[in-house]
Amino acid sequence: MAERKPVIITPEQLEEQRQYMQEILCLPQRPKSYFVVTYGCQMNAHDSEILAGMLRDMDMTEAPDREQADFVIFNTCCVRDNAERRALGNVTWLKEVRKRNPNLIIAVCGCMIQQPGMAEKILKQYRFIDLAFGTSNLYKLPELLCRTLNSDRAVVVVEDEDTIAEDLPVKRLRNDAAYITIMYGCDNFCSYCIVPYVRGRERSREMEAILAEAQQLKDSGVKEIMLLGQNVNSYGKGLEGHVTFAELLRKLDKMGIPRIRFMTSHPKDLSDELIEVMGKSKHILPQFHLPVQAGNDEILRQMNRRYTREQYLNRVRTLRAAVPGIGLTTDIIVGFPGETEEQFQDTMSLVKEVGYDSAFTFIYSPRTGTKAAAMENQIPEDVATDRIQRLIALQDECQKQAMGRFVGMEEEVLVEGLSRRSNTAVSGKGRHGVSITLPGSEADIGQIVRVRVTEIKNNTLMAERI
Ligand code: SF4
Structure with a gap:
């Protein structure tokens, strides 16, 4: 793998973008409202908060929906085939809205655009798109929008750079909980995954910048932070000195933000050092998302995951010994090329053995440009569908059993909103990452409430206030 140095965006480059913001404010044809449509993971959700922050600073207000906006940005994801198809379907639908609002500006950004030749292809097939830009150009939105407003041709900018930009404006979705991206990209090249090709090489933000952002969030009353990265465990690679994720967590724990995920x-x-920090910390929540992907060693090898089933199970045992009752969740792919029924049964037995609180299960979908897409023995759809159904049924059973350990236990819930089933109940996540419903009202939203879990209803924990 060729070494690539991250490109740090300088304060001068950011100042240049602020000047574009000023220039846009003077343009009579500038959009007055915006809407950001987000696909994919939390990292994309946080990128959308940054897009919204820049648009707010250009004096635009958020429209109630995409049909009422003057500027719509689709922040896309290409990790799974259906997210890509959904994004393109929705972009096409906006063509009709353009007929009613000829001044509508349509932009597409995110990792789908970062695939080689994709931006040009999209613009050829979807001629009504005005602007397309890749993930590394996110910070340039003011400049790109300015160019779009001054041009009658589509603007396309996709650079193959691994950028890090600090101090971008952010319009956060919640006041009580916030995302902090600590690293970008990935160096792992799992054979089925497109991320390293579209999000670039792994690069970490300086620890001081992350701590300063966390402190600012704490001062503004945020109760929970979620640290984001494609592989947070390898945070620090490439930074000067011995900088590790465990060290970052240790420092954040001392800061006193009530909840850290x-x-x-x-x-x-996943190092012993990290597990030890989790075991001793006060504020790092007892939950861990540890994607296993498969339970068979040969499939793991073909996936280029670089651990065996036994090594994975060893990590699970060590985590459980250090953090008793920890909430474990995972990602699993079924129907990877060449997967036999016997190999699939190894995944089933691993799921039983671990007893996850929840699992995100996927049917393998080939992504162009990855090693696995070129493998022979792609699994027929009906076989993969049958396997995922059996896996989901097993996980449901295991989940019910795993949830049982919470009944009678005290928990702390960060209330996210009114329950969907009743307006005298609210729900949120407990410290172990499981959803809990409790009696309450709108006034509880954003508060941490102590509860005792009383029962399990439809896979949800029900609780009473203490
Ligand atoms: S670790 Fe593997 S699955 Fe995760 S983003 Fe990197 S390449 Fe993709």
């Missing part, structure tokens, strides 16, 4: 982890990088 993180996502996503790679089992091969």
Whole structure:
């Protein structure tokens, strides 16, 4: 793998973007409202908060929906085939809205655009798109929008750079909980995954910048932070000195933010040091998302995951010993090329053995440009569908059993909103990452409430206030 140095965006480059913001404010044809449509993971959701922050600073207001906006940005994802198809379907639908609002500006950004030749292809097939830009150009939105407003041709900018931009404006979705991206990209090249090709090489933000952002969030009353990265466990690679994720967590724990979570982890990088920090910390929540992907060693090897089933199970045992009752969740792919029924049964037995609180299960979908897409023995759809159904049924059973440990237990819930089933109940996540419903009202939203879990109803924990 060729070494690539991250490109740090300088304060001068950011100042240049602020000047574009000023220029846009003077343009009579500038859009007055915006809407950002987000696909994919939390990292994309946080990128959308940054897009919204820049648009707010250009004096635009958020429209109630995409049909009423003057400027619509689709922040796309290409990790799974259906997210890509959904994004393109929705972009096409906006063509009709353009007939009613000829001044509508349509932009597409995110990792789908970062695939080689994709931006040009999209613009050829979807001629009504005005602007397309890749993930590394996010910070340039003011400049790109300015160019779009001054041009009658589509603007396309996709650079193959691994950028890090600090101090961008952010319009956060919630006041009580916030995302902090601590690293970008990925170096792992799992054979089925497109991320390293579209999000670039792994690069970490300086620890001081992350701590300063966390402190600012704490001062503004945020009760929970979620640290984001494709593989947070390898945070620090490439930074000067011995900088590790465990060290970052240790420092954040001392800061006193009530709840700290993180996502996503790679089992091969889950160090004893990190587990020890989790075991001793006060504020790092007892939950861990540890994607296993498969339970068979040969499939794991073909996936280029670089751990065995036994090594994975060893990490699970060590985590459980250090953090008793920890909430474990995972990602699993079924129907990977060449997967036999016997190999699939190894995944089933691993799921039983671990007893996850929840699992995101997927049928393997080939992504152009990845190693697995070129493998022979792609699994027929009906076989993969049958396997995922059996896996989901098993996970449902295991989940019910795993949930049982919470009944009678005290928990703390960060209330996210009114319950969908009743307006005298609210729901949110407990410290272990499981959804809990409790009696309450709108006034509880954003508060941490102590509860005792009383029963399990439809896979949800029900609780009473203490
Ligand atoms: S660790 Fe593997 S699955 Fe995760 S983003 Fe990197 S390449 Fe993709």
